[in-house]
Amino acid sequence: MNALQLEIARFLAWKAIAKKRTTYQELAEAIGWPHPTGRGLGKNLYAVLHYMHDKRLPPLTTILVRKGHRYPDDDALDYIREAIGAVDIADAQENVFQYDWGSIQELRAVADDLPGGRAIWRSSFRKQVDAGDAGSHAFLLKFNGELHGPGGVSRPIDPRDWDDQVLSMPWDSPRASSWTDKSPGPQVVAGDVLYLWANEEEAFGSGLGLTGIAKAKDAHLKDGVLEILLAELALLKSPFGFRSLGATGWNSTVLDRINEDRSPRAWAMKPDEQAEIDELILSYGSRKSDAISSLELQHLSPLDRALSDDRDAVLAAEEERKTTTVKARPEQQKFREAAMLRHGGRCVVTGFTPPTVLEAAHVIPHTGNPAFEVPENSLILRRDVHSLFDAGMIAINPKSGLIVVSSELKATAYRKLDGKSVMHKLAPESLSYQFRRFKKASL
Structure with a gap:
């Protein structure tokens, strides 16, 4: 089909x-x-x-x-x-x-990724219970993905990026949780349903807006931060935020509030407010209209768009390159030549120049999508460093531009690379992607 x-x-x-x-x-x-x-x-x-x-x-x-x-x-x-x-x-x-x-x-449709399928999501997850009962509430959590998201991931590609991981919500203000009338709300507890909204703004994590639904498996307050262990995560097929919703508007009191107040907060939802979000998920989270897709193309770079469209292929390519050597492809020589020219014919990490030990590395892996076959998605790496890079054991910190190495390498000769400054010339999307992989592998 x-x-x-x-x-x-x-x-x-x-x-x-x-x-x-x-x-x-x-x-x-x-x-x-x-x-x-x-x-x-x-x-x-x-x-x-x-x-x-x-x-x-x-x-x-x-x-x-x-x-x-x-x-x-x-x-x-x-x-x-x-x-x-x-x-x-x-x-x-x-x-x-x-x-x-x-x-x-x-x-299985969007919400069917939750254990028990859509029937459970529509009944058990949406049941009306007495206020105050443990596990009785639904929240829309607005957070900075880089600061608060599990593993610092703003844009999960695989459910494992967030599922069974800890979301660290700031909880040091009187209204860390609010109802939509701004009155103080309840604390998140085990069993509560969580709608996960990662702030879209570049200064606050560059998330994708409403990205997934989960249940709170556990929640503990520690030093002004509520550490919420996520469980039963379902990622929306098509995450959406204010940029995409702006084309047609939205019918949601909760979104009215978070549009007015962009600070991190847990917004407690009444059943009718939760129903409004559910309707938006069915309209936007399962399938994008041509109008919405066209609008998003105005804001997303070709690399970001390709990452979204080719998510399954990217995941498959990641698994493959963990266990296989670099494949020779007809277009690989062209990619290598462009990468060598861009990086001056030297390993960006070690400075080595002998061509026989250098390889052109795709940062976002090769899937056949031409959006990934560009010099700004390339690095020239010495063969051993390339293998470590693909395994998520070496990365470049996007904010500092410094090399970071995994704890497994701290007792080896590669520890000397830790903290080294590099001129990588990567596109921001590729740089963020590789660092998310590194942090995930380090968990």
């Missing part, structure tokens, strides 16, 4: 989990199809149906009906029977409703 067909299948799986049929109009609205009645979706539905059949899964498209009907119309039935053979539609629909769609990883 292509991206659109996968989105169709996810929507139908979500409906199946709720044991509800859906209409072409609902599907068209959910996936942003240009025709409001879903006209023209046939070939995509046919592809979804074949995918289900090939995987030996129940036929999801049988729960897609015209408004007011219980079963697909004759034309749709012809397609269904052509793809999967003779079938009793009532039985097929019942099989769809009874199947555990949450067990199919590729069909």
Whole structure:
């Protein structure tokens, strides 16, 4: 299935989990199809149906009906029977409703990454309980990712960047936690639901806005900082903030408040305010419209945009380069020549110049995306330093421009590199990326 067909299948799986049929109009609205009645979706539905059949899964498209009907119309039935053979539609629909769609990883939507799937997120996570009960509250946490985020990470690429890690919220003011009327709010405790908003401004961490949802596994106040251990983290497929929301506005009292007051704070949310954020997640966090994407392109650099679009490919490339040697690719020589020219033909860390021991390193790994095949995403490194760099054991501090080495290297000859100033000539996005990897590997 292509991206659109996968989105169709996810929507139908979500409906199946709720044991509800859906209409072409609902599907068209959910996936942003240009025709409001879903006209023209046939070939995509046919592809979804074949995918289900090939995987030996129940036929999801049988729960897609015209408004007011219980079963697909004759034309749709012809397609269904052509793809999967003779079938009793009532039985097929019942099989769809009874199947555990949450067990199919590729069909899980944004919130379904939480254990238990969307049903848990919509019930257990959204349940209305008496105020004051432990674990009863939902918070939107606004924080500086570099200062307060787990491992100093503002823009997590992998859930492991934040999940089961500690978020350090400043808690030394009378209103470290507030309700939206600015009255003092409760303290975060184990079991509370946390909506994680990393400040977007460059001076305050360069985050992506609303980035994920988690539960507080534990919370302890220490020296004016509330240390919150995150658990059950779900990263939004498409994080969003004020830059993207500015195109269409937002219907959220909580966002009104954090737009007025950009300081770090835990905003306690009432059920209706949480529902407003949930609606924004369904609109923006699962899929970006063309208008939103165009707006964000005005603010994101090509490297940042490629990192967002190719997140899965970047993660796969990171895992691969931990265990394999540098691959020879047709375009590698061109990349090497540009990198050698940019860095004066010498290792930026050691100063070595013999070409036979020098390698051109991708800082953000090679995925095939041309945005990463640029000199400002390159370093020239001696072969051994390149290996350590790829393993996250050596990095360049973005703020100081100094080399940092991992604790494992402090007892080796590489300790002499620690604190050394380098002229790296990296793009800011590449420099930040490699330092996040280093800090993550050091945890």
